[in-house]
Amino acid sequence: MIFDPILDLFRGKAVTIPPMDGAFRSNTALDEADAVLKIAAPDNLAFDGTHLLFSSGTDVLSLAPGSDKPERVERLPATVTAMAAGPERGLAIACDDGTIVIDGGKHADKRLTPASLGNLACPTALAFDGADHLLIAQGSDKHRASDWAVDLMEKNAGGSLWRVDLETGAAQRLAGDLAFPYGILIQGERIVVAESWRHRLVAIPRQGGAAQPLLTKLPGYPARLAPASDGGAWLALFAPRNRLIEFVLLENDYRAAMMQEIERPHWIAPALASGTSFLEPLQSGGVKTMGIHKPWSPSRSYGLVVRLDAALQPVASFHSRANGRRHGITSVVEAGGQVLAASQGGNAILAIDWRAEAGA
Amino acid sequence: MTVILETQKLTKAYRGVPAIKDIDFELQAGEIHSLVGENGAGKSTLTKIMAGAVIASSGKLLYRGQEISFATPSEALNAGIAMVFQETSLVPSMTVAQNLYLGQEKFLNRLRGIYISAQQFLQSLNFTVDPTAIVSTLGAAKKQMVEIARAVQHKAEVIIFDEPTATLTPEEKRHFFALMRRLKQRGVSIVFITHALEEALAHSDRITILRDGEKVQSGPTASFDRDTVIRHMVGRTLSGELYRNRRDAADIRKAGKKILSVQDISMGNIVRNNSFSVYEGQITGVFGLIGSGRTETFKVVSGIYKRNFLRGGDIELDGKPVRYYVPAPAVKDGILYVTEDRKAEGFFETMSIAENLYSGLLAAGLERVPYVSMREMRDLSQHWSKSLNVRAINDNARVIELSGGNQQKVVIGKSLVQKPKLVIFDEPTRGVDVGAIAEIHQIINKLADDGLAVVVISSYLPEIMNLSDRILVCRQGRIVEELSPQDATEEKIMYAAVH
DSSP: OTTHHHHHHHHOOOOOOOOSOGGGOOOOHHHHSEEEEEOSSEEEEEEOSSSEEEEETTEEEEEOTTOOOOEEEEEOSSOEEEEEEOGGGOEEEEETTSOEEEESSTTTTOEEOTTTTTSOOOEEEEEESSSSEEEEEEOOSSSOGGGHHHHHHTTOOOEEEEEEETTTOOEEEEEEEESOEEEEEEETTEEEEEETTTTEEEEEETTOOOOEEEEOOOSEEEEEEEEOTTSOEEEEEEEEOOHHHHHHHHOHHHHHHHHHHSOGGGSSSOOSSOSSOTTSSOOSTTTEETTEEOTTSOOSOOEEEEEEOTTSOEEEEEEEOTTOSOOOEEEEEEETTEEEEEETTTTEEEEEOGGGOTTO | OOEEEEEEEEEEEETTEEEEEEEEEEEETTOEEEEEEOTTSSHHHHHHHHTTSSOOSEEEEEETTEEOOOSSHHHHHHHTEEEEOSSOOSOTTSBHHHHHTTTOOOSSOOHHHHHHHHHHHHHHTTOOOOTTSBGGGSOHHHHHHHHHHHHHHTTOSEEEEESTTTTOOHHHHHHHHHHHHHHHHTTOEEEEEOSOHHHHHHHOSEEEEEETTEEEEEEEGGGOOHHHHHHHHHSSOOHHHHSOOOOOGGGSOOOOSEEEEEEEEEETTTEEEEEEEEETTSEEEEEEOTTSSHHHHHHHHTTSSOOOSSSOOEEEETTEEEOOSSHHHHHHTTEEEEOSOIIIIIOOTTSBHHHHHHHHHHHHTOOSSSSOOHHHHHHHHHHHHHHTTOOOSOTTSBGGGSOHHHHHHHHHHHHHTTOOSEEEEESTTTTOOHHHHHHHHHHHHHHHHTTOEEEEEESOHHHHHHHOSEEEEEETTEEEEEEOTTTOOHHHHHHHHHO
16 A cells, blocks of 8 residues: 555556535435526526626626516627626626626726736636625636636646736736636635636635645536525536546547547537437446436536535535436525526526535 | 145254254145244254254154154255255355256266256256356355255255245346246145245245244244234234334434545446445445445455455545555454355354454454453453343354354454444345344444444345435446435335346
8 A cells, every 4th residue: 555656656546536425415406496597508696685697608697586587787799707796786797708897886897808917818707805806717828718628628727816906907816726716715814716627625815825625526527606694605516527537538649539530519528418419428328228317327417516514515415417407507606595506508597495405 | 735744743952952842843745835933943953854954852754654764964855855055055166067966977977968957957947057157156146046956956845945035136036936836836845944024925835933943833824914923933023113114304313424435446347436435323225236246345345355456446444545455454444344144254153152252352453461361252252142142052152053143143243342433234134033133233223323334235125224324226336326215215226226
């Protein structure tokens, strides 16, 4: 055993996937959840105190309590990749082209571009730090946010966390070398960041510094974080880890050939939805038997929302399993006593019955 | 119907203690007669006398109306009485076919010929066993099939099956019962010893119940139901408390600290990327069909088997990575595996209860003094015999002389002296009678109540559903599903185990 680290240099270190048990025990809570709204690829849920704000493609929409008719707030030139609600009804909106627009609030109509931010071109998560500062997670220094699958397959870790002064436009780098930071949560003197490709949450000092792991070995790819009313947090995981993808991530030549020769939707890579085309990988007897899609079968997509306690340890989880449809949960928020989750793969915003504490 | 085999006032005593006393038993021609009773009730002793393996102290054995006495099993076999023993009596280094025809070889024996003949014979019984396979490479179920085939092959008129179905899968059991019915149609009389009362009630014509070496009841199967059988066996009704489904959330223990985390362990084609966790203060039930890799997984965890050298996965005990190449360090770290095959792996059968328990202490390095202390051995034996209710003539009784249930308690005691953190019970009640099952279940529950992490591997669904606080289902070398006892139904568990 003492020689294992040395032997690993020659035989390759084993990549293991943590089981979905304990607080992560599988259930069908997301599939059973009520759909508040059915809409194409909802994402970036935010709550301004009265209305639910979210994006769908290039549109930013607002949904009044009890209504099922969203109103358009804004239409952007590119797909919205991140949003954050701030003080005085301010709303920061980031697009796939790297532009960040402030809508309402003290800095209304302020526009930040990659050029003005020093090539900050891949905003994946935003959070207001007071009224005058905006935290920006840059997912990758090589690709756009929508090219996340390419970033994963290239095994990049060029993400970073920035604080931008909205008065002056000055950007301060708080942390670097992050493997696709995809969620931000401010907790006292630390900033919690979801590092997707490393399947973990890390804490970064508010004034910047090294990232300290808080919660590691997550069974999927973490996305957005949102504060919970009890002092804990909500975490969305947008895709599951599986053996085949981990294997492909170890095989450099295969991966390079796959990226070159196969269309992206059919890569052996995590996905926000799956099972829609016969060309997809993982179509075999291991998935369906006698016409029944097995819930425990390997899948490229999955639906998972996790409730974390104040110490950011998982206490409960809500799932849509391989045979479910509410996959690709990229965003979650507590709004007006409800916990809402955006299922990009399932094209719906879901109200989770979190008091059932499924999986606890 | 004519009586083919009969005992009158049959008694057998060991060291003056009667194992059976004044038993009158009748087996009619062409009937299936179930013999049920707790371990130690005397079923095996009675049938061994019939099969010539044991000689009676007093009383008469009548075969076809004539008094007879067999000195050896081969005499009984020649007379037409065959017995399929609970413990395998096959020659492990020979092939299945060689075992089938052992003692009947022609002067010029042609191996190919007996393979073909054995293949045809096994196929006629619907047993999927390779006749060319060496017996030591077979699993317990397949060995049992060969045992059964050998008895049938001898064309006996009376066949005694001692717990034939304990190691068989549901599918194999169906084949076995079909075979039993075919034998009955041919006029063969069958004595069927079983602990699965449903099997006795479903497949036999008559039932005889023994308790403490005496016959307490005998009659047509239609006159019994499960509760009356149990009441006669143990003197009280246990059915409800033994196998009730735990649907009430208050009954289910909450998970404590994660004690064992297994991630992607692999071992050949048997264990494949298996991942799961085990928590303190809970019973984690693991269900799977034979060959699903559940036993092998936990043998890897406890260092009995080695995982794959390359990319064989990770095991963490109490948050620290561990990798065992032999069981000793696992035992020292508090991982204990209580084997499914107690006769082969569980105890030293010719040693006493005290010596067996003490050997467990020595294995963990927990002995008080660096030499063999007879006093420590005696104290240990007295303590555990009392707390586990091991019933024996005295502490110096050899374990082989105990009944199955008491042997199992010794195996459990031998493990518990090692002060474990995690106890893995593999088929803890296989070959154990109803009364001892209740006691073993009590022991398992108490361990979880005391805060230990407990794993119970079982092929018996009611046992898994009754004991477990969480149920893991294993299929093709990995855990495919986790269910809470509230959600679990036999159908859901079987679906996950099969598909």
